Amino acid sequence: MKAATRRRVISVAASLAALAALAVLLFPLYAVIVASFETNSQLFGASYYSFFPAQFTLENYRVVLSQQGSHVVSSLIVALGTALLTLAVAVPAAHALARYRFRVTALLVGSLLVAQILPSIVIANTLFLVYHRLHLLNSYPGLIIADASYAIPFGILVLRAFMLSLPKDVLSAARVDGATEWRAFIRIVLPMSRSAIITVALFAFLNGWGDFIFALTMLNGNTFEPVTLSIYTYIGEFSQNWGEAMALAVFAVLPAAMLLVAAQRYIAAGLTVGSVKG
């Protein structure tokens, strides 16, 4: 009886503590959403911040949709491109590294681990000059190749770890039955690795969507501009136009929020496998 009461007290106290922690962690998002429906005179003209504004406006969204739609499309292209490139490079490589033991396997896996550590600014600084020569600046392929620089090593390592855990007999049986290496890969390895592939694709997508450093260094804004870069230029130019900036920020955080709702278990899996974010 006493133990039961104790458990109830702990349960209630823990719930309250969790709610308090969530309130602190999620307040910034609440503030962004509220601000995106406010006018600038409410946000900046006022001498105080109001937590529950009395009036709401859709004006910010009207402006953002008419002016920033193309940037959202650009971000989508970059994010999808990053996910596709990552899968195209990482899935076959992971398969090879999991299935065969080359003399260079340890070296290659080691260098992928080191590649994950390299700061993006180091890559950006030199790729900018290389791209300048190759005419890849201000291009989708150039930006996508750079944006995948985190997701590709991450993807190979996660997929390889997953593929190592797959039963080996199935693959051997298929080979005995006369399936080519390529067929066995397509017909057996890919379907069995589905969940790990989804996890890697999601992370690559979010990396491409959230990239700022490569967009900042490799685009001059004349060809296309992803949302992160346009928010940055926005607060630089119209530093007092918070309503519109926050409406744009809502668009920028939307994919993360939607993926969290739709694919939470893949995201949690990616994190615990030992993920990092660029």
Added chain:
Amino acid sequence: MFLLPALAYVLFAFAIPVGYNLLLSFEQTSPATISHLTAPFAGLSNYTTTLHDPIAQSAIVRTFSFTVLSLLFQFIIGFALALLFNLKFPLRRFARSLILVPWLLPLLVTGVIFKFLFQLQAGAVNQILLDLHLVHQPVGFEVSPGWAYLTVLITNIWIGVPFFTVLLYSALQDVPAELMEAARIDGAGAWQRLTRVTLPIIRPVIEVVFVLGFVFTVKVFDVVIGLTNGGPANSTQLIATWAYNLSFQEFDYGAGAALNTVLLIIALIAAPLYIWLNRDSLRGGSA
């Protein structure tokens, strides 16, 4: 054949940039040399000038303090939350999924959001402090150097807490319940069970979390740019942001590359540790 794309990619996106960065750091670059891949040899001059520059020096020191303080508080808060979620209560699944949100936002957007929250005039944080009577007038979070550093630090801690929480929570899940029960029966108090049973068991995960946390805190860039742009008066410049400034604002790619080499060396301190923690996967996976 399956490996070819990966090898090509590693060469193009990692090996060449690192090698080229080293080369550049010994060259006398200028806006005019951008169109050539190489520039005149300059010896160590990029390193000596850059490292004698007080702004670069303080950026290096600041990167260290920023990393240490970030990791410390991310661990304390993350571990506390992990212990909290390890208790049984009705909301825990719901809370555990929502807690991931800060981790998934684009880092630049997080920086901009916190810039908005920490504003001097009509800023939410100032309003909370005023309402609680903790301050009598708004704090210039973004205009005074010391406060700006603290603001960036708090933002970065906010970003990293979910990562620490999720990894430490999953480690706590693996602590055998029988072991805790046995310790309880032997008369170990809550604190003793934590320090004598839980911590030793989850130590490998703690090591991984710190190494990974170190790796992505030393290269923090987006958050600073979105929040303060390195200001006021360069008081929030970190190595990465100052290297960006040298290369892309002052067009001194050689100087930027020299500072990048410093960042690279600091980041690579973690490499042997990281590889060692992953030693099982290097062996080809006995699993």
